Amino acid sequence: MFFKRNKSIDIDHIDRSKFVTVVRGLWMSPVDLAGEFLDLSTYWRRTRRWGAIFAILPVAIVAVVLGSFVAAGKMVTDSSKVEWYAERANDEIAKTEPASTGSEASKQPEEGSSSKRLPEVIDMLYRRVLQLNKNNKLAKFYVANQMTRYGSRGSARQIMESLAPIQTSGYPRAHAWLAMDLIERGQKGESINLDTLKYHLKRGTSGDDAAPSLLFAYSQLLQQENKPAESQEYLKKAAQAEPQLLLNSINTYMQNGLPAQAAATADLLVEKVKDKTSNPEENIVLAAQAYAFTDRIDKALEVLQTGMKRFPKSTILSRAISNAFRQKFRMSSTNLNNQVQVNLEFLNAAIAFDPTNVSIQDELNALAQLGIGQSDAAIEALRVQIATSGTSFAARLLLAESSFRRGEILSAINDYEVILAELPKMTLALNNLAMLYTLVVPPRLEEAIQLIDRAISIGPTVAEFHDSRGDILALLKRKEEAINSYLLSLEKSPTRVETREKLIGLYEELSQPELAKAQRDKLAEVQQAIELQRSKMKEAQEQATRQKEAATRTPETTTPVPEDPDKANEEVTGPKPANEP
């Protein structure tokens, strides 16, 4: 015993009844209590089974190790974590865009690519940044942008608006995102506020990392606002990253009667793409386009044909050659004594190089408008040409068009069948022949559907083919399928008024008034947008005229003339003898 006790206790005989006595016995001086405590600790130590006590050791080691890691992690400051996560996110972004400098707004993962999981990782990294620092604008921007991937574009927009409020200098990337969003909505036919767009474009392009597409859009807007110098400046900035945007610059120079500047820009573009190793076929086409835009069509053809030798199976090049020949065909037209003469050989070459080129219909329509191939003499001349010079696709097509216009359906069918025997992949002929089959008595609808399916398999993106398929299916009373075809057609080209009208008709026939109403509303929206665009075009053309007059006085000032929106529609409207003579 360390200390002398007042009274010793037989602890083996303590039971609950003596508990009070024991507790009372603790009422002693602190020194005695300390002594008793020391005694207790001695007893305790001597009576322990240390082996059993140390059984907890492995468990304790594991717990301490884990606890230490957790504590270490929690002790890292939030700012260090934010920095690390942001850095890591940048690394991941760099993996998704090895050579591009565009903004995140346009980045989407490629299906099946090795970087498929990267967007989720980047999203997670930025969400963590935001978790650690709610005011991190980049993280907020990225998280909002990611929402669009999950279909929450509206919510993303609202968050972007909080990052980049109107009339305030907000986060540039958010301004850029909102500008692109407005442009996309405008393209879909929604009415947008141009002032808002302009504001966001201005703010969004203020940074060094502005996306070329955004710079291009702003340059277009400036051009519309009659600020060509500023427009060119932004265009050139955009072209630094994407040389093909220089084509627009060339086009503008040409439209404003400045061929020398256009040629110089074209040469610059050719120079820029010449040494590029990526996408060689596209670069060849770009160079050819630069020459073609500056009326150096032979040079363009030379470049393309040289490229074709390198890439004999290239569909891009064959389409480009076909288009070059189309241009050459147009340029070949001469007007002698009020008689237009064209060289059909060029059109023939355009068809031969790419039978799937539906734009050939434009040339046929243009010829029809000029009256070429309509008179008996002209038809006879075409027949003679076919008889003397053998296969002439252009002549055959003109004959077929002429027969159709004169109501000689069987003759037109015959011409198209002859063409298809020679060129089975000529989608234009497939489409036109399919529609002609619907006009004969009795209609050859099953054959028609086979032909149009062939056309769609070759050119699945052509809205006109889906529209034709819808027409044939409607005649076959397969209305649900017809609706689907019309919807596909509208998906490819939302501004097709006739297709939408036919769709509304089918919905009404199938007693689906709600869907019909929705389409009718959409149609009204589209028509309104087209009307608005037309009025703007008219205004712009008037302005351009005034500007040209002014330019005669001050040659430095040029006014760009925007492209005719109807012309853009022509490409998707395509050929259809049945509906669009």
Place this chain on the structure above:
Amino acid sequence: MKRSASEEPKRHAKPGDALESAALSEAVGPSSSEKNRLRIWFFFGLFVPLLGMSPLLVLQMQSLIVQQRFLFFPIPIIVGVLLFFRTGGYRIASGVRAKIAVGLALLGIGIAVLGTFWFSPWIVQFASVVVIFAWALGAFAGTAWTRIFSLCCLFAVAIPPPSGVDALINTRLQTVAGWGCNGFLDAIWVPNIVEGNVLQIADKKVKLSEISGGPDSFAALLAIGMALVVLRRSTLLVALATVASIPVFYVLGSLIRLVAIAIGFENFEVDLSMGTGFINCAIMVSLGTIAAVILTHISIAAILEPISTSKGANNLTALYRLMTSWPNTKEWSPQLLPESAEKPGGAPIGRNGIVLVAVPSLICILIGGAAGYVAISSARTKVSGVRFSEERASILPSQSAFPSQFGSMRMTGFTPTVHSATNPLGRYSNLWKFEDKGSQVFVTLDFPLQSWRPVWTGYQSSGWKILGVKPVEVPAEAGIGNLHVEEVAMQNPYGLYGFIWYAFFDDQGVPTIEDKELGGGRLNIIQRLQKNPSAASKAYLQVQLFLESGRELTERETQANRKLFFEIYERLRQQSEVALKQSR
């Protein structure tokens, strides 16, 4: 300092030493009249009440067995029963103990009768434990009441805590594990994020509840700890310390699994959150956790072992010993053993006591019979879950319930889902996904539900913060009549707002007026007998509208969305009513 022989600590007593006491009492053995009393006490004090409770007990077992966290429940019960068989001292109690036994038996049977009357299997399960304790107290006079109590605790472990407290504790502990994992991964710079109950590593999302459930779930671990404590006849302090260590090991186990999944996924491209890897990892961690609990228990028992000194100890040591040996004080005082054998004092449980217990026991069996009738004749009972056949579910509103363009919303998808039998969302969920001005809108029809549930809890576990919940008045022009609709506003950590409107209707298509009305199918046994038993357990269908927004809604937008919800609710309710009528 030299210690005298008398002061030398004695060899510690083994827990098994106490059996000597039991053997001693068994050696005496009950007389034939006492045997008869024991039989009668067993019959009226245990057998009859348990028989009366059996219908609802069976229902309760059915509901427990399908809940993953209570899968373990047969284990502590079996262990408890086996230990009862091994317990000595089987002789009728007398004196105060007899009176307490009879009193507790009356209390237990009374609770059982009330529980059966209210058709509450939970109350009946609780009553069964009280009845077992009372019977054992009366029938094992040679065994300390504390021992009997600890054995009964094993049965009590299988009782699910009320108001989902266990689920709440589970969630809280999982949150702690997630928090720990977050810190661990931050320490080794593995990018991760924990949002609510979800951990994400790279593009891998792991639900903490899925990782921390199963055989090493908290309740299972607690049962193992309790069984250990009872088997080793631990003292109160050791028992408390062992039980207190269980949450720590549960969190550690979950943390190890989460860290293993994260490191495996990030560094070795091995996914341990599913398949064989998941099972192997779960088994290893479970075994490790159980081993840790056992080792800790052994260590705690050794640390808190009473001091076995002979005479001459001081007051403090005496107090320490008393504290650390309770309730096994006698086992640590061999000299007291002959005295500890309970002396027959006062009258044993006699005719009066047995009659007192027999009467309510018979009432219990009568009411239990009625409950059995209701349970058997009801095709769908409240406890076993409201059932909808797949065929019946398939005729309820599906994709065609809405046109592809519904008002300003465009339908972008429809997903029917079949959940697990115990999912709080019900067995089936039909989800319509819409797009409205670039925002996503979700409409869901969840069924069948047996009781009202706060719909936002699921969102909370995904990291949403609830900003407000309020009931919405349904205007007369909505044409619905009385309906209880709730509106919930939430916000996620990234500033996105979420808004929910939800309401219920029953399987007759009748809108529910109050939230308490649901699952308030709390019909008593008489009401159940009066009504068609199957009608006593109604099924409910829940309509939910969820929309997200980058900002708070304006009053005008809120009003418009409420109107939209009423329209959707009425549309789905009417279609469901027609479909359900056809199915009947």
